[in-house]
Amino acid sequence: GDPHGADPRIRRARGSWSGLSRRSWRLVARFMVTNATNGLAIGMFAPFIVYWFHRRFGADAVQLATLLFFINLVAAAPFLLAGHLASRLGAVGAVVITRAISSLLLAAMAFMPNFWLAALFYALRTAFNTVSVPVRQSFLMGVIEPAERASAAGISNFPSQAAVAAIPYFSGYLMDNVWFGLPMVGAAVFQGLNTVLYYAFFRDVRPPEELIQNGDGESAD
Numbered sequence: 001g002d003p004h005g006a007d008p009r010i011r012r013a014r015g016s017w018s019g020l021s022r023r024s025w026r027l028v029a030r031f032m033v034t035n036a037t038n039g040l041a042i043g044m045f046a047p048f049i050v051y052w053f054h055r056r057f058g059a060d061a062v063q064l065a066t067l068l069f070f071i072n073l074v075a076a077a078p079f080l081l082a083g084h085l086a087s088r089l090g091a092v093g094a095v096v097i098t099r100a101i102s103s104l105l106l107a108a109m110a111f112m113p114n115f116w117l118a119a120l121f122y123a124l125r126t127a128f129n130t131v132s133v134p135v136r137q138s139f140l141m142g143v144i145e146p147a148e149r150a151s152a153a154g155i156s157n158f159p160s161q162a163a164v165a166a167i168p169y170f171s172g173y174l175m176d177n178v179w180f181g182l183p184m185v186g187a188a189v190f191q192g193l194n195t196v197l198y199y200a201f202f203r204d205v206r207p208p209e210e211l212i213q214n215g216d217g218e219s220a221d
Contacts, residue, residue, distance in 0.1 A: 019151035024144050030201040031140060031156035034194055039163030041190035044171045044183045045106070046164075049122075056180060057115035067119050074123045078131040085131060090210060091139040092202045095132045099195040102129040107188035110181035142207030 020028060045052070053059045053067065085094040105125035112118035137153075144152040171183040 036159035037194040039160035041187040043164040043167035044187035082134040103191040110184035
């Protein structure tokens, strides 16, 4: 027997490259692709959002501070709704619907005629986007073997961080040389692509809690 009493799945994970089994790699590869598009979306507009509001509407320091205060306040509340939405819509359904709405709100923000309307759209976009974060994290942990979850989380998030680091230069160029609102629209396109890919990759994959609700025995690959 195993001198350490380890589960066979843990022994397999320890013996595989980067701590992931072949089955987990198939799932993690899909997460890497979706996270890369999400990183491109974030990197296109997040580093410039304060600058964008200042240049687009002439927002002063007080207006920007007020905006950021309410954005951070609004971003906290949706965490409390994530579990309810996931149980009603399913994990994948909750992510897809909230991300799709978030994409539309972000694109519309670029065309708002004044600061407060743009701020409202940005706040709503933040709320819908925030709901999907804990659902996505829970979904990843649910469909990966327990011994492989740390490796899966680290590897799957790497493309997102790389994209966030790489895209701001291109985004800044677009703002100065093409159209000032283009990074917002571009980010919405990338997030829309993220939504489509997420649905395509995971619509048939079920986390354990959904399998229990459906009386099924195992998730689909």
